Amino acid sequence: MKIINKIDDCREEAGALIKKGVSIGLVPTMGYLHEGHMSLIRLAKKECERVIVSIFVNPSQFGPNEDFKKYPRDSRRDEKLSEEGGVDYIFRPAAEEMYRDRHSTYVEIEGLSKIMCGRFRPGHFRGVATIVLKLFNIITAQKAFFGRKDYQQLVIIKKMVSDLNIDMEIIGCPTIREKDGLAISSRNRYLDNEERHNAGIIYESLKIVGSGIVSENSDLDKLRRKAIKNLRGSKYIKRIDYFDIRDAETLEEIRDKGSKDILVATAVWIGNTRLIDNIVIEKGKQRQIDI
Amino acid sequence: MKIINKIDDCREEAGALIKKGVSIGLVPTMGYLHEGHMSLIRLAKKECERVIVSIFVNPSQFGPNEDFKKYPRDSRRDEKLSEEGGVDYIFRPAAEEMYRDRHSTYVEIEGLSKIMCGRFRPGHFRGVATIVLKLFNIITAQKAFFGRKDYQQLVIIKKMVSDLNIDMEIIGCPTIREKDGLAISSRNRYLDNEERHNAGIIYESLKIVGSGIVSENSDLDKLRRKAIKNLRGSKYIKRIDYFDIRDAETLEEIRDKGSKDILVATAVWIGNTRLIDNIVIEKGKQRQIDI
Numbered sequence: 308m309k310i311i312n313k314i315d316d317c318r319e320e321a322g323a324l325i326k327k328g329v330s331i332g333l334v335p336t337m338g339y340l341h342e343g344h345m346s347l348i349r350l351a352k353k354e355c356e357r358v359i360v361s362i363f364v365n366p367s368q369f370g371p372n373e374d375f376k377k378y379p380r381d382s383r384r385d386e387k388l389s390e391e392g393g394v395d396y397i398f399r400p401a402a403e404e405m406y407r408d409r410h411s412t413y414v415e416i417e418g419l420s421k422i423m424c425g426r427f428r429p430g431h432f433r434g435v436a437t438i439v440l441k442l443f444n445i446i447t448a449q450k451a452f453f454g455r456k457d458y459q460q461l462v463i464i465k466k467m468v469s470d471l472n473i474d475m476e477i478i479g480c481p482t483i484r485e486k487d488g489l490a491i492s493s494r495n496r497y498l499d500n501e502e503r504h505n506a507g508i509i510y511e512s513l514k515i516v517g518s519g520i521v522s523e524n525s526d527l528d529k530l531r532r533k534a535i536k537n538l539r540g541s542k543y544i545k546r547i548d549y550f551d552i553r554d555a556e557t558l559e560e561i562r563d564k565g566s567k568d569i570l571v572a573t574a575v576w577i578g579n580t581r582l583i584d585n586i587v588i589e590k591g592k593q594r595q596i597d598i
Numbered sequence: 599m600k601i602i603n604k605i606d607d608c609r610e611e612a613g614a615l616i617k618k619g620v621s622i623g624l625v626p627t628m629g630y631l632h633e634g635h636m637s638l639i640r641l642a643k644k645e646c647e648r649v650i651v652s653i654f655v656n657p658s659q660f661g662p663n664e665d666f667k668k669y670p671r672d673s674r675r676d677e678k679l680s681e682e683g684g685v686d687y688i689f690r691p692a693a694e695e696m697y698r699d700r701h702s703t704y705v706e707i708e709g710l711s712k713i714m715c716g717r718f719r720p721g722h723f724r725g726v727a728t729i730v731l732k733l734f735n736i737i738t739a740q741k742a743f744f745g746r747k748d749y750q751q752l753v754i755i756k757k758m759v760s761d762l763n764i765d766m767e768i769i770g771c772p773t774i775r776e777k778d779g780l781a782i783s784s785r786n787r788y789l790d791n792e793e794r795h796n797a798g799i800i801y802e803s804l805k806i807v808g809s810g811i812v813s814e815n816s817d818l819d820k821l822r823r824k825a826i827k828n829l830r831g832s833k834y835i836k837r838i839d840y841f842d843i844r845d846a847e848t849l850e851e852i853r854d855k856g857s858k859d860i861l862v863a864t865a866v867w868i869g870n871t872r873l874i875d876n877i878v879i880e881k882g883k884q885r886q887i888d889i
Contacts, residue, residue, distance in 0.1 A: 314763060411708040412727075412761035418702050436703075437762075444763040470703035471728075472605060472735040 308390045310397045314405075314445050317398045321359065321446045330355045333448035335439060338362040338399075339379040339493040340388045343483045347452040348392040350480055355450055360389055361442050362399040367406065367413075368434030379493050398446065405441065413437045416463050416470075419558055423459050424574055424583065427548045435460055436467050443475055451475055456482040456490045458572055458585045462558055482584070484510065490584045497580040505543040506577055512537045513586045516552060516571045520564055520588045527552050527564060538575060548574035548581070555587045566590050599681045601688045605696075605736050608689045612650065612737045621646045624739035626730060629653040629690075630670040630784040631679045634774040638743040639683040641771055646741055651680055652689040652733050654696060658704075659725030670784050689737065696732065704728045707754050707761075710849055714750050715865055715874065718839045726751055727758050734766055742766055747773040747781045749863055749876045753849055773875070775801065781875045788871040796834040797868055803828045804877045807843065807862045811855055811879045818843050818855060829866060839865035839872070846878045857881050 311317045324331055332355030334347045344360075351358045362385055369375035382399070389397055413433050419425075420432035443451065453461045461479045468477055483491045488510030489503075498506060512534040519530040531552055538544045554561050555568035572585035602608045615622055623646030625638045635651075642649045653676055660666035673690070680688055704724050710716075711723035734742065744752045752770045759768055774782045779801030780794075789797060803825040810821040822843055829835045845852050846859035863876035 318763075318765065407760070410761050411710065412758050413706050413708065414703060415706055416703045441761075441763050444765065447765075467703050469698070470701050470732075472609075472732050474609065474735065474738075 308386075308394055308397065310386065310399060312398075312400055312404065314400060317359075317396075317400075318445050320396060321448070324357055325447060329357055330450075331446065331448040332358045333442065333446050333451040334358065334360045334394075335442050335451065335453070336360060336362055337364045337378065337493065338385045339381055339496075340385050341483075341491050341493060343454050343456060343491045345388065345392055346483050347454060347480050348389070348394055350478065351450070351452050352393050354478070355448070357395045358393070359396040359398055359446055359448065360394045361446070362397060363405060363438065363442075365405075365434060365438040366402055367437060368431050370428055370430060373428070374494075374497075379496055398442075405438070414440050414467060414471075416466055419459070419463050419466055422558060423549055423551060423553075423572060425459070427574065432460070432463050436463060439464055440467065440471070440473075443473060448475060450478055452478050452480055454482060455479045455587070456492065456584065458555075458570060458587070459558065462556075488514075490582075492582065494580055494582060498577060502543055502577045502580070505541060506582065508538060508541050508544065509573065509575055509582060509584045510586075512550070513571050513573060513584060517586050517588050520569060525564060527562060534571075534573075538573075543577050544575050545578060546576040548576070550575075564588075599677075599685055599688065601677065601690060603689075603691055603695065605691060608650075608687075608691075608736050611687060612739070615648055616738060620648055621741075622737065622739040623649045624733065624737050624742040625649065625651045625685075626733050626742065626744070627651060627653055628655045628669065628784070629676050630672055630787075631676050632774075632782050632784060634745050634747060634782045636679065636683055637774050638745060638771050639680070639685055641769065642741070642743050643684050645769070646739070648686045649684070650687040650689055650737055650739065651685045652737070654689075654691060654729065654733075656696075656725060656729040657693055658697065658728060659722050661719055661721060664719070665785075665788075670787055689733075696729070705731050705758060705762075707757055710750070710754050710757055713849060714840055714842055714844075714863060716750070718865065723751070723754050727754060730755055731758065731762075731764075734764060739766060741769055743769050743771055745773060746770045746878070747783065747875065749846075749861060749878070750849065753847075779805075781873075783873065785871055785873060789868060793834055793868045793871070796832060797873065799829060799832050799835065800864065800866060800873060800875045801877075803841070804862050804864065804875060808877050808879050811860060816855060818853060825862075825864075829864075834868050835866050836869060837867040839867070855879075 332351030334351050336344050364378050366375055414436040415433055416436055425432055465477050487507030489506045515534040516530045535550050550573040553570045555570040568590050569588045574583045623642030625642050627635050655669050657666055705727040706724055716723055756768050778798030780797045806825040807821045826841050829838055841864040844861045846861040859881050860879045865874045
């Protein structure tokens with residue numbers, strides 16, 4: 308496994324592979340790798356001949372009062388897990404390498420960036436889209452792998468790739484969960500023991516809506532209210548930023564379930580930790596919850 | 599010469615060339631080709647093995663009250679001139695091919711997009727950057743050629759390429775002028791005979807500043823006022839949007855000439871026609887006006 312810090316070196320390595328006709332899978336991460344990332348790496352290894360994991364805690368996607376500084380970092384551990392996972396290259400640039408003096412170009416995805424998490428994290432998806440586009444330009448992979456836990460991010464990146472005619476396949480991978488259903492996330496480590504013990508309620512609440520839809524309950528608003536009531540019943544849920552039921556493709560709010568894939572997504576605060584999660588209920592006669 | 603209308607076909611043709619190691623030069627245009635474009639094509643032919651000219655009157659870079667509808671178009675003539683110029687491919691997509699339903703991704707270059715023409719054409723450079731990035735993603739050329747007549751556009755595209763780590767060389771080409779100094783532009787055809795006959799005053803005014811700087815006159819503000827007075831002396835100049843003296847690299851306004859390349863740029867209205875022009879006075883002991 309090779310660790311690369313410089314953009315030019317990374318471009319050169321990737322370019323040499325492409326010239327030889329070797330396919331590249333890119334797994335963009337902010338490091339502090341966990342089982343969610345490892346599942347992306349496994350899929351990338353299955354689908355591509357070489358796997359590049361990028362590790363970059365991207366300052367431009369954090370708001371001024373967000374957790375950029377305290378975001379967990381552990382480069383030794385990241386290296387070890389990547390090596391064990393069969394990663395071929397880690398691309399881990401410094402902040403000054405990615406954002407030069409006077410960086411002023413940003414990618415905006417209108418509409419999709421303003422709803423859901425975008426309402427509470429202004430500028431977040433602009434930062435995400437910009438860094439992802441930069442990575443795509445440096446590492447011209449055939450496929451890039453993203454977790455469905457960050458569902459809105461996945462939709463936005465797919466939209467950017469389509470709108471800007473980027474020649475790359477974006478693959479969304481299932482959310483990996485703890486035994487109690489909590490979606491695995493680097494931010495889970497912010498939770499204290501008691502908070503962690505009670506965090507399963509997020510997934511539980513999503514499933515209230517999911518099960519309702521699967522069992523042919525058509526009143527989405529009623530299901531939503533039931534789920535929110537369940538969350539509010541826990542003293543550990545300090546705030547609910549949103550709890551939305553949307554078209555899983557366009558992210559438009561829906562009032563009835565129709566014949567589309569349905570996204571149920573939420574962002575809640577447990578203590579001082581903001582966590583997001585979602586489930587998708589697939590269309591079709593036998594609706595299935597895809598977790 | 600091959601004419602391509604579809605994105606996928608264009609990507610395929612360009613991809614096949616790249617695979618064979620054939621270098622591609624891209625000349626992005628809005629069509630209605632003139633001697634300015636032909637000079638870009640000539641340079642592209644000199645520097646690259648194949649030349650692709652894109653022709654697309656990009657709706658997203660025109661404001662609601664601007665000349666998108668009346669912008670001159672002549673596809674027969676464009677084909678003839680391209681063929682004669684030795685162009686290998688014309689990429690000429692329809693508007694619906696480039697902007698699909700619900701297109702919502704845009705590239706913003708902050709700061710640089712808001713000054714000069716950006717003050718008078720809000721959204722213009724956002725539209726330019728977005729379409730240029732799309733073309734770059736479809737046609738992965740080694741080099742792309744832009745006229746220095748649109749100097750601010752050139753600086754913005756270079757900035758985008760640098761900030762987004764796009765692997766392409768941007769080449770700015772000298773402004774081509776009529777005998778009286780008027781910069782060649784597709785919009786010159788909007789001028790009636792009398793207006794055209796008096797339009798040389800734009801270049802004349804730029805040269806007032808240029809000659810002053812070359813002849814070691816250091817009071818830039820005085821030179822600027824002299825040039826503006828000259829423009830205002832003509833009854834054909836209906837309005838001056840701006841007449842700026844700036845650092846030719848950063849586009850920052852400058853008060854003294856220091857030791858940098860200096861841009862003198864203006865946008866004026868002759869009747870109902872908005873025209874832009876600029877000159878760059880290069881640094882160095884013997885300052886030269888680069889037209």
